[in-house]
Amino acid sequence: xxxxxxxxxxxxxxxxxxxxxxLDLGLIRSQYxxxxxxxxxxxxxELSLFAEQNLSAKDRLYIIPITREGxxxxxxxxxxxxxxxxxxxxxxKVI
Numbered sequence: 702x703x704x705x706x707x708x709x710x711x712x713x714x715x716x717x718x719x720x721x722x723x724l725d726l727g728l729i730r731s732q733y734x735x736x737x738x739x740x741x742x743x744x745x746x747e748l749s750l751f752a753e754q755n756l757s758a759k760d761r762l763y764i765i766p767i768t769r770e771g772x773x774x775x776x777x778x779x780x781x782x783x784x785x786x787x788x789x790x791x792x793x794k795v796i
Contacts, residue, residue, distance in 0.1 A: 705765040
């Protein structure tokens with residue numbers, strides 16, 4: 702399932718751990734604290750457990766499922782999201 706993950710984490714160390722975990726899951730960084738990509742339910746559960754164990758009470762992490770149709774209909778100003786890459790239709794791209 703296509704997931705949008707957004708976080709606001711105060712600790713540099715914890716923020717790095719979370720971003721590394723998101724990259725390990727295969728999500729792609731869209732902005733500094735925004736990732737998007739395909740992740741199944743088990744992976745999301747693992748991420749949730751990891752976040753619960755590592756985030757402080759004032760930190761936030763949002764995991765938002767989105768549809769491919771919703772992504773296609775989204776408006777993007779500036780460099781956009783590569784839909785094929787984030788939906789695993791293309792595994793790598795040479796730029």
